[in-house]
Amino acid sequence: MAAAPQTQAQPASAAVKARQRRAREEELLVWPDLVFIEFICAVLFTILIVGLAVMVDSILLDRANPAVTPNPSKAPWYFLNLQELLLHMHPALAGVVVPTVALIALGAIPYWDNTPEGQGEWLSTPRAWLNLRVGAAVGAIGTTLLIFYDESKHIQLFEMIAGKDSWPEQLNFMRGLRGIQNEINWPAWTLDVPLGNVLRLDLLGLPKIELDWNIPGFIVEQFIPVNTMVGLPILLSLVAHKLKIAQTKRDHMVLQFSGFIAVYVTLTIVGTYFRGEGLALVPYTIFADPSH
Amino acid sequence: MAATERPQGRSMGDRLYDAIFGNRLWRSIFRSGYPNTPRNQMLAVATNVFLHLHPTRIHRTHVKITHTFCLGGLSFFLFLGLTISGVLLMFYYVPSVDRAYTDILALETDVRFGQLMRNMHRWMAHGMVLTVLMHMMRVFYTGAYKPPREFNWVVGVVLLVLTLLLSFTGYLLPWDQLALWAITVGTNMVGSAPLLGEPNRFILVGGFQVGQAALTRFYALHVIGLPLLAAVFMMVHFWRIRRDGGLARPL
Ligand code: HEM
Numbered sequence: 001m002a003a004a005p006q007t008q009a010q011p012a013s014a015a016v017k018a019r020q021r022r023a024r025e026e027e028l029l030v031w032p033d034l035v036f037i038e039f040i041c042a043v044l045f046t047i048l049i050v051g052l053a054v055m056v057d058s059i060l061l062d063r064a065n066p067a068v069t070p071n072p073s074k075a076p077w078y079f080l081n082l083q084e085l086l087l088h089m090h091p092a093l094a095g096v097v098v099p100t101v102a103l104i105a106l107g108a109i110p111y112w113d114n115t116p117e118g119q120g121e122w123l124s125t126p127r128a129w130l131n132l133r134v135g136a137a138v139g140a141i142g143t144t145l146l147i148f149y150d151e152s153k154h155i156q157l158f159e160m161i162a163g164k165d166s167w168p169e170q171l172n173f174m175r176g177l178r179g180i181q182n183e184i185n186w187p188a189w190t191l192d193v194p195l196g197n198v199l200r201l202d203l204l205g206l207p208k209i210e211l212d213w214n215i216p217g218f219i220v221e222q223f224i225p226v227n228t229m230v231g232l233p234i235l236l237s238l239v240a241h242k243l244k245i246a247q248t249k250r251d252h253m254v255l256q257f258s259g260f261i262a263v264y265v266t267l268t269i270v271g272t273y274f275r276g277e278g279l280a281l282v283p284y285t286i287f288a289d290p291s292h
Numbered sequence: 293m294a295a296t297e298r299p300q301g302r303s304m305g306d307r308l309y310d311a312i313f314g315n316r317l318w319r320s321i322f323r324s325g326y327p328n329t330p331r332n333q334m335l336a337v338a339t340n341v342f343l344h345l346h347p348t349r350i351h352r353t354h355v356k357i358t359h360t361f362c363l364g365g366l367s368f369f370l371f372l373g374l375t376i377s378g379v380l381l382m383f384y385y386v387p388s389v390d391r392a393y394t395d396i397l398a399l400e401t402d403v404r405f406g407q408l409m410r411n412m413h414r415w416m417a418h419g420m421v422l423t424v425l426m427h428m429m430r431v432f433y434t435g436a437y438k439p440p441r442e443f444n445w446v447v448g449v450v451l452l453v454l455t456l457l458l459s460f461t462g463y464l465l466p467w468d469q470l471a472l473w474a475i476t477v478g479t480n481m482v483g484s485a486p487l488l489g490e491p492n493r494f495i496l497v498g499g500f501q502v503g504q505a506a507l508t509r510f511y512a513l514h515v516i517g518l519p520l521l522a523a524v525f526m527m528v529h530f531w532r533i534r535r536d537g538g539l540a541r542p543l
Contacts, residue, residue: 027349031333034350035343041362042369053411060400063393064472066501073473076463078421078456082481095481096489107449110442118435120540250435257432
């Protein structure tokens with residue numbers, strides 16, 4: 001199957017013919033070898049699903065009531081990563097820009113890493129495993145630390161060691177991301193810079209929008225998050241390059257992809273199991289969480 | 293099964309074999325004989341529209357379970373299972389804010405195997421999101437996205453989005469508190485985009501609040517719009533696997 005169309009274009013030298021013959025010997029018949037495996041897979045999965053469906057009932061809460069907002073209200077689990085991001089940055093960034101950019105970047109992977117290196121076998125390049133582990137570890141630990149920072153966990157730790165209320169007041173702006181906005185005496189003009197009609201939507205026939213620019217809000221909700229999300233992965237690649245952990249395109253790709261998956265999984269787990277009432281960070285809520 | 297080398301004097305088994313696999317009805321459905329010789333085995337795959345998704349021969353490393361963990365195939369299998377159980381659920385469900393919730397309650401209590409059907413549909417839906425994500429990871433870590441398979445990776449990303457949207461639109465249908473508020477939170481995220489966010493959210497939800505209009509839209513998307521789209525992209529996906537020369541192999 002595979003070899004035929006690719007090799008047809010080349011001259012049928014003896015070497016090519018030999019390679020084709022060898023390729024033939026490496027092949028099995030789809031019936032029965034593959035069809036059998038597919039059949040077994042299908043049977044096992046059918047049993048698994050029926051078993052699960054018999055044992056665990058789907059959840060059904062009270063009838064939908066727009067007047068009663070449950071606390072916490074959560075999106076389906078596979079969007080809880082975005083809902084978690086929402087707590088740390090501008091909603092437009094977390095809800096729209098990040099997923100859009102992430103999907104485009106995901107789709108662009110093969111156009112960037114277009115070398116045949118490491119193709120067709122599990123993690124077959126020399127440093128693939130290493131990069132997987134480094135990327136996954138940095139992604140998971142980094143995300144956890146960032147969430148802890150934004151939730152002022154470092155203050156708790158500090159005060160546990162140095163005593164209650166021992167965190168110096170001058171450093172209050174380091175209590176979390178919001179601290180930069182709320183604990184610094186920003187001059188009044190920075191809170192309300194009139195930009196006017198810079199978007200010129202009226203040229204498109206849309207209603208005019210007069211923009212006011214809140215500089216500290218912008219720094220906290222957009223500037224820092226964007227730079228974190230773009231900067232840390234780049235920094236990771238640079239460091240890995242320097243340390244000769246990642247040397248080829250494929251190495252960097254494995255590093256970044258593994259990091260991305262780890263961030264995604266970490267955010268999902270935190271959003272699912274560690275967010276309680278008012279979406280506060282709580283120890284563990286698996287039993288309170290109705291999002292099945 | 294020594295059907296090719298018949299001993300002298302036909303045994304009972306052979307006569308039975310011919311009666312089953314040699315009669316005109318059987319031959320009108322399956323042109324090749326029973327697949328017990330290499331020739332018939334290849335014909336069985338090549339002349340059957342469903343099996344023809346496969347090539348007739350395949351490289352031995354790709355038959356190893358640990359190469360694909362069957363994840364793409366399982367995603368497809370779950371999609372088929374969801375279609376079947378979904379059609380059964382449609383028999384008992386009316387997408388109206390007055391009836392939807394009671395229909396689900398009735399399905400669980402009054403309909404024979406109704407609860408089982410709902411459970412299976414829900415577990416398969418969660419399962420499919422998981423298998424698709426893991427399939428993507430398998431493809432990545434086996435380096436199977438590299439040329440000439442770039443485009444099929446992109447088709448895969450579209451399938452991932454469609455899978456998430458299918459699950460998301462289905463989430464609203466039971467019309468309980470979980471459904472309503474999960475969709476409210478989810479659609480509000482869309483609404484937070486600058487400029488076009490709010491108009492888009494309005495179109496998606498069909499109003500300012502998640503209500504009958506949203507239920508109608510999500511239902512239509514869930515039972516026909518998105519499944520059709522997903523089926524089309526799966527066709528392209530499978531076709532491209534064949535056109536790209538089967539699964540990726542080391543060079
Ligand atoms: C509804 C979702 C999907 C279905 C039903 C599906 C189905 C399949 C099947 C049956 C295969 C054959 C090999 C295998 O089983 O692993 C395959 C291969 C492939 N899939 Fe998917 N897939 C889906 C989503 C995706 C996604 C999300 C991606 C990537 C982003 C992707 C990229 C690929 C690629 C590149 C191949 C070729 C792999 C190789 O050459 O080894 N697919 N898909």
